[in-house]
Amino acid sequence: MDRIACGRSVVDMIEIEHLTKRYGRKTAVDDLTFTVKPGVVTGFLGPNGAGKSTTMRTIVGLDAPTAGTVRVNGKRYAQFRSPMTEVGALLEAKSVHAGRSAYKHLLALAHTHSVPKRRVREVIDTVGLSDVAGKRVGGFSLGMGQRLGIAVALLGDPAVLILDEPVNGLDPDGVRWIRELLKSLAAEGRTVFLSSHLMSELSQTADHLVVIGQGKLLADTTVDEFVNGRGDGKVRVVSPDAAALAERLQGPGITIASPKSGVLEIQGTEAAVVGTTAAAHGLVLHELSTQRASLEDVFMEITADAVEYQQTKEGVAA
Amino acid sequence: MSATMLAESPATYSPPAQFRLSGSGLLRSEWTKFWSLRSSWIVMICAALFGAGIAVAVAFDFTIPPPEASEGANAPAAPVDPLTALNVFFGFQLASVFIAVLGALFITGEYSTGSIRSTMSAAPRRTGVLWAKTAVFGSIVLAVYSVLILATFYATQAILSDTEYGGLALSDPGVFRILSGQVVMMVYLGLLGLAVGAILRNSAGSISFYVGAILVLPMLMVELPWEWVGDIAPYTPGNVPNTLAMLDTTGATLSVGESWAWMGAWLVVSFGLAAVLLKRRDV
Numbered sequence A: 001m002d003r004i005a006c007g008r009s010v011v012d013m014i015e016i017e018h019l020t021k022r023y024g025r026k027t028a029v030d031d032l033t034f035t036v037k038p039g040v041v042t043g044f045l046g047p048n049g050a051g052k053s054t055t056m057r058t059i060v061g062l063d064a065p066t067a068g069t070v071r072v073n074g075k076r077y078a079q080f081r082s083p084m085t086e087v088g089a090l091l092e093a094k095s096v097h098a099g100r101s102a103y104k105h106l107l108a109l110a111h112t113h114s115v116p117k118r119r120v121r122e123v124i125d126t127v128g129l130s131d132v133a134g135k136r137v138g139g140f141s142l143g144m145g146q147r148l149g150i151a152v153a154l155l156g157d158p159a160v161l162i163l164d165e166p167v168n169g170l171d172p173d174g175v176r177w178i179r180e181l182l183k184s185l186a187a188e189g190r191t192v193f194l195s196s197h198l199m200s201e202l203s204q205t206a207d208h209l210v211v212i213g214q215g216k217l218l219a220d221t222t223v224d225e226f227v228n229g230r231g232d233g234k235v236r237v238v239s240p241d242a243a244a245l246a247e248r249l250q251g252p253g254i255t256i257a258s259p260k261s262g263v264l265e266i267q268g269t270e271a272a273v274v275g276t277t278a279a280a281h282g283l284v285l286h287e288l289s290t291q292r293a294s295l296e297d298v299f300m301e302i303t304a305d306a307v308e309y310q311q312t313k314e315g316v317a318a
Numbered sequence B: 001m002s003a004t005m006l007a008e009s010p011a012t013y014s015p016p017a018q019f020r021l022s023g024s025g026l027l028r029s030e031w032t033k034f035w036s037l038r039s040s041w042i043v044m045i046c047a048a049l050f051g052a053g054i055a056v057a058v059a060f061d062f063t064i065p066p067p068e069a070s071e072g073a074n075a076p077a078a079p080v081d082p083l084t085a086l087n088v089f090f091g092f093q094l095a096s097v098f099i100a101v102l103g104a105l106f107i108t109g110e111y112s113t114g115s116i117r118s119t120m121s122a123a124p125r126r127t128g129v130l131w132a133k134t135a136v137f138g139s140i141v142l143a144v145y146s147v148l149i150l151a152t153f154y155a156t157q158a159i160l161s162d163t164e165y166g167g168l169a170l171s172d173p174g175v176f177r178i179l180s181g182q183v184v185m186m187v188y189l190g191l192l193g194l195a196v197g198a199i200l201r202n203s204a205g206s207i208s209f210y211v212g213a214i215l216v217l218p219m220l221m222v223e224l225p226w227e228w229v230g231d232i233a234p235y236t237p238g239n240v241p242n243t244l245a246m247l248d249t250t251g252a253t254l255s256v257g258e259s260w261a262w263m264g265a266w267l268v269v270s271f272g273l274a275a276v277l278l279k280r281r282d283v
């Protein structure tokens, strides 16, 4: 593990090693190993029930691992003398007493770490709850509750932020706001780890992706690699000389399909090569395009097995 | 090259060093939590109204001798025990149920609403939260009931001043023991409620358990046909403080000292169990 003089780890702020969590006979997380680095936004992606929330609860010590270890900056969370400045968490489940005002909820948490009232007001302003801070949380909308949860996570100005499905219930403005907020927090060198079951939510915010399904690791890569690494870049050609072109393009590692006459879908090459080949042989092209698999497609593909497995299992049980 | 490296290596962030988790911080946090709920105020006021209100109302009609004394109405009047006037305090038994329920809700409310997740994320060693809740709640009950019971004593004595039950002073034999006994009983039962809440984590379950197993069961035990069951009844958690507030302790199974010892024992057992479970269970 790389360390710098002041003792803070530069790499791997969150280290999850062989984490397994069972509830009775249900295995929620299954031998999961990955790390989350500071300075970038890491997305935690997986279908509902994949074990994201469970993993996040073990990071802040609410659930104890059945096996394996979870460390933040080299320590177990409970060992920190000021946990709130190390990790700020927005959990999926409601974590506020409905009878208390937003201000008092934050104030009670602030007191534990002797965080001044000034800081409480500051986070209330940051999340845009100033007008309703004195109102009982029970009357809050989903989005307001979510903003309060984000205020709680920010309260200790922590080095690591963990946010479980943070955009749930936020309006489009709120979604844009939180994306910018998370990016700026990561740019300050903090570790930002946020989960979602929707690829589209993470593709615009995250730099790195940890993908899980059925409690198991499916991928741990950058967002770019996640798409390109799947290698599904297809070149689509519409040409009256399709058959002739196909013949000229034949080669090792190249697959050519023709979904209907006059149309080719070529894998294993690039649009430039196809265009050059066509020109060299005087073949007419009506259309030439590269088709990237969308992040959503890749995600669906990679998690399909996990979801199907679950559905068959439930089908058998029913 | 080195410029690229610099741009790519992330800025290192160090969190603020002045924020520290502390015991005094947890106490302030629990204090804020207690008083920021409307239910705390409502239950505290109800308990006070039942305890003091019944005492004052009864004091106005206390000139009628209590039933035990009226049996010998025709016989020459026996000298009244001056401590009889302290019977007006029986309303505080009802108040103690409110206080015990409030103690249980102080913890179970966190589980039912989910705020326990914020609480335990901020204090991941967990037991500090339990001790802070215990200290804050115990102190509040101690302070409020010391004042309330003293005020009730002076108020009822003022009402009874021109009857044979008036004229008691705090320094008269037994008076301070009984009044302080009422306060201690209140604190003890409140803490017992809190421990039950911490163990069971569920509001309805904790209240049912407290009322059923701690209040009512010991009363049933003496009615059951097995003598040994009746014999252990005075040692059950809900009964051990009774001696403290008795007018006459000569017939009591437990002495005042034993009563204290048993209260201590039950608190150690219940809070020990609560602490172990708090450490071991997932939040």
Ligand SMILES: Nc1ncnc2c1ncn2[C@@H]1O[C@H](COP(=O)(O)OP(=O)(O)O)[C@@H](O)[C@H]1O
Pocket (backbone or CB within 6 Å): A023, A026, A027, A028, A029, A046, A047, A048, A049, A050, A051, A052, A053, A054, A055
């Ligand atoms: N406290 C719990 N008790 C029993 N099962 C649980 C508990 N928490 C989660 N699970 C189960 O574990 C699996 C993973 O859940 P979760 O971590 O919430 O997934 P995600 O957040 O990815 O949707 C689910 O099948 C869920 O039903």
Ligand SMILES: [Mg+2]
Pocket (backbone or CB within 6 Å): A049, A052, A053, A054, A092, A164
């Ligand atoms: Mg979840």
